[in-house]
Amino acid sequence: MIELQHINKTFQLGDQTVHALDDVSLLIDKGEYISVMGPSGSGKSTLLNVLGLLDQPNDGHYLLEGTDTTQLSEPERARYRRDHIGFVFQSYHLVNRLNARENIELPLVLAGIPPKERAPRVDEMLQRLSLTPRADHLPNQLSGGQRQRVAIGRAIIMKPQILLADEPTGNLDSKSGADVIELLEELNQQQGITLLIVTHDAAVGQRAHRRIRMVDGRIDTDKNGA
Amino acid sequence: MRTADLLRFDFQVLNRHRFRALMMLIAMSIGVAAVNLLTGLGEGAKAFVLGEFSMLGKNTLIMLPGKKETSGGMPPMMGAAPRDITLQDAEAMRRLSGVVQIAPLIVGMSEVSYGSRNREVMIAGTTASYFSIRQLSIRQGTALPEVPSDVASPVCVIGWKVKQEIFGERPALGQWLKAGDRRFRVVGIMDAKGQALGMDMNDLMLIPVASAQALFNQEGLFRVMIEVQSADMVKKTKQRVIDTMKLRHEGDEDVTVITQDSILAAFNKILDTMTLAVGGIGAISLLVAGILIMNVTLIAVTQRTKEIGLLKAIGATDRDVLQIFLTEATLMAVLGALLGVILSETALFIGRVIFPDIGFHTPPWAMVMSVVIAIVTSVLFAWGPSRRAARMEPVNALQGRN
Numbered sequence: 001m002i003e004l005q006h007i008n009k010t011f012q013l014g015d016q017t018v019h020a021l022d023d024v025s026l027l028i029d030k031g032e033y034i035s036v037m038g039p040s041g042s043g044k045s046t047l048l049n050v051l052g053l054l055d056q057p058n059d060g061h062y063l064l065e066g067t068d069t070t071q072l073s074e075p076e077r078a079r080y081r082r083d084h085i086g087f088v089f090q091s092y093h094l095v096n097r098l099n100a101r102e103n104i105e106l107p108l109v110l111a112g113i114p115p116k117e118r119a120p121r122v123d124e125m126l127q128r129l130s131l132t133p134r135a136d137h138l139p140n141q142l143s144g145g146q147r148q149r150v151a152i153g154r155a156i157i158m159k160p161q162i163l164l165a166d167e168p169t170g171n172l173d174s175k176s177g178a179d180v181i182e183l184l185e186e187l188n189q190q191q192g193i194t195l196l197i198v199t200h201d202a203a204v205g206q207r208a209h210r211r212i213r214m215v216d217g218r219i220d221t222d223k224n225g226a
Numbered sequence: 227m228r229t230a231d232l233l234r235f236d237f238q239v240l241n242r243h244r245f246r247a248l249m250m251l252i253a254m255s256i257g258v259a260a261v262n263l264l265t266g267l268g269e270g271a272k273a274f275v276l277g278e279f280s281m282l283g284k285n286t287l288i289m290l291p292g293k294k295e296t297s298g299g300m301p302p303m304m305g306a307a308p309r310d311i312t313l314q315d316a317e318a319m320r321r322l323s324g325v326v327q328i329a330p331l332i333v334g335m336s337e338v339s340y341g342s343r344n345r346e347v348m349i350a351g352t353t354a355s356y357f358s359i360r361q362l363s364i365r366q367g368t369a370l371p372e373v374p375s376d377v378a379s380p381v382c383v384i385g386w387k388v389k390q391e392i393f394g395e396r397p398a399l400g401q402w403l404k405a406g407d408r409r410f411r412v413v414g415i416m417d418a419k420g421q422a423l424g425m426d427m428n429d430l431m432l433i434p435v436a437s438a439q440a441l442f443n444q445e446g447l448f449r450v451m452i453e454v455q456s457a458d459m460v461k462k463t464k465q466r467v468i469d470t471m472k473l474r475h476e477g478d479e480d481v482t483v484i485t486q487d488s489i490l491a492a493f494n495k496i497l498d499t500m501t502l503a504v505g506g507i508g509a510i511s512l513l514v515a516g517i518l519i520m521n522v523t524l525i526a527v528t529q530r531t532k533e534i535g536l537l538k539a540i541g542a543t544d545r546d547v548l549q550i551f552l553t554e555a556t557l558m559a560v561l562g563a564l565l566g567v568i569l570s571e572t573a574l575f576i577g578r579v580i581f582p583d584i585g586f587h588t589p590p591w592a593m594v595m596s597v598v599i600a601i602v603t604s605v606l607f608a609w610g611p612s613r614r615a616a617r618m619e620p621v622n623a624l625q626g627r628n
Binding site for chain 2: 049052054055074075078079081082083087089093095096097098106107109110111112114115154155158
C-alpha cells in the first residue's frame with residue numbers, strides 16, 4: 001500500500017549539496033511494523049517526512065494506496081495527512097495552551113467534525129489511553145510519558161492507516177519509553193495500523209518485525225523476521 | 227474548520243497571550259476612539275455655530291454698507307463703506323414689495339452707569355421691529371416704542387446680564403441710566419438668550435436708532451435687517467434691495483446683502499473641512515494601530531512556527547492556517563473598534579453633560595468608517611505575516627525554522 005520509487009531528496013547546505021535520500025525505493029505492506037535506524041544525517045528523518053507528506057522529494061514517485069502523492073496539490077496533501085497519516089514526535093509537539101482533551105481533539109476540529117460527534121470519540125480515546133483523569137490538564141502539568149500518550153491519542157484519533165513515530169522515546173525515561181512502545185505495538189497488532197518508528201535506540205529498533213538501516217541516504221539493510 | 231471552532235481556537239490564543247492582546251486592543255481602540263472623538267467634536271462645533279446663525283431666520287436679509295463677496299465666507303463686521311446707508315435708505319426698503327418689516331441697526335460701545343455702578347456695554351440702536359425679527363422676548367416691561375425710526379426718545383431695553391450687573395436685585399424698570407452724555411429710562415428687560423451672530427444678547431442695551439445716531443454721532447447704519455414674506459422670495463427680494471440701493475446711490479452698487487443660507491453655506495464648508503481634517507488625524511492613528519497589528523502578527527507567526535508545523539502535520543491546509551491568523555487579527559480589530567466606539571461615545575456623552583449647548587455627536591458615517599477602516603487595515607496588514615505562516619513548509623516549521 002506504500003510504494004516509494006526512486007526517491008531523491010537533496011538539501012543545499014551552504015555551497016554543499018547534501019543527498020538526504022539517494023534513489024530510495026521501498027515497499028511497505030499494510031499492517032507492517034518497521035523500525036528505521038542509522039547514524040545521524042543518514043536520511044532516516046527525511047524518509048519519515050517524505051512518507052508523512054511533510055516534505056516533497058525532488059524526484060521519484062510515492063504511491064499511497066495507489067495514488068501518486070507527488071502529483072497532489074497542497075490542500076490534497078493536507079487532506080491525505082489528516083485522513084491517512086498519524087505523527088508522533090520526539091518533542092510531542094503539543095499545543096501548550098490547550099489541555100489534553102483539546103490537544104487530542106485538534107485534528108477533529110481541523111477536519112470540521114461537529115462537536116457532538118467529537119466528544120464521544122475523544123472520551124473513548126482518553127479512556128483507552130488511561131488519561132481520563134488528566135483530560136483537563138495542560139501539557140506542562142503532565143509527565144513526559146503522559147504527554148507522549150496525548151500525542152499518540154492525537155495521532156490516531158482520525159483512525160489513520162499509517163503511524164509515523166520519530167524518536168518517540170527520545171525524551172522519555174526507560175519505563176515511560178517502554179510504555180509508549182507497548183502502546184504503539186498494541187495499536188499495530190490490534191488495529192492493524194502500519195507502524196514505522198525512527199529510532200536511535202537499538203533495543204527499540206530490535207523489537208520491530210522489519211528493520212531498515214540507513215546510511216548516507218540509502219537503504220543499507222532491510223531485514224525481516226524476529 | 228467550523229467557524230465556531232475557529233473563533234474558539236483564536237480566543238484561546240488571545241487568552242493565552244493576554245498582555246499582547248490587551249496592548250493591541252488598546253492601540254486599536256485609541257485609533258477608533260480618536261476618529262470618533264475628533265469628528266464628534268468637529269460636528270458639535272459645527273452644529274453649534276450653524277445653530278447660532280440659523281437664529282436669524284430663513285427669510286431674513288441683512289444689508290451692510292460696502293461691496294463684499296458674500297459667497298466666500300463671513301463678511302467683516304466693520305467695513306469701510308464709500309457711502310453710508312442712511313435711515314432714509316432703510317425706510318425705502320420697507321416699501322419694497324415682499325418686505326414685511328425692517329430694522330436698522332447701529333452698534334457701539336459706551337460706558338453705562340447707574341448711581342455709582344458703571345460698566346462698558348454694547349449699545350444697539352434699532353427699532354421695535356428688531357424684537358420680532360430676532361425673536362427677542364421681554365421678561366419685564368415692554369419693547370422699544372413703535373415710533374417712526376427718526377424719532378429719538380430716551381428709553382432703553384437692557385439684557386439680562388446688564389440688569390444683573392448694574393442693578394443687582396434692585397428693580398430696574400423705570401430707572402434712569404446714563405450712557406455717554408445721555409440718559410435713558412429702562413422700559414424693558416430681555417429674557418436670557420444666548421450668543422448670536424457675535425453679539426451676546428444678554429450683555430446688550432437697545433435704544434431707538436435715532437438716539438443711537440445722536441449718542442455715537444454717526445449717520446450711517448451698521449446693518450439693516452430686512453424680513454421677507456417667505457423663504458422663496460428671499461432671492462428676488464435680495465435683488466430688489468440691491469437694485470433700489472443702486473438707484474439711491476447714483477448707480478453705484480455699494481451695499482452687500484447677505485442671507486442666512488449664504489452664511490450657513492460658507493460656514494458649513496469651512497467646518498466640514500475642519501471635521502474631515504481632524505478625522506484624518508484620527509485615521510492616521512488607526513493606520514498606526516494597523517501597523518502594530520502587522521508587527522504583532524509577525525511576532526506571533528514567528529513564535530508559533532512549531533505550532534503551525536504541527537497544525538499542518540495533522541491536516542491543516544494553507545488556507546486553514548491563513549484563516550486562523552487572519553481571524554485572530556480581525557478579532558482584535560473588531561474588539562478594539564468596539565471598545566473604541568464605547569470609549570468615544572462615553573467621552574462625548576460626558577462632553578454633552580458638561581457643555582449642554584454644544585451637541586457633540588459622532589456622525590454615523592465617521593463611526594462606520596472608523597470601524598471599517600480598523601478592520602480593513604488589520605486584515606490588510608495581517609495578510610502578509612499570515613500568508614507567510616500559511617506558506618511555511620511543514621517540515622521546516624516543525625523544527626522551528628521559517
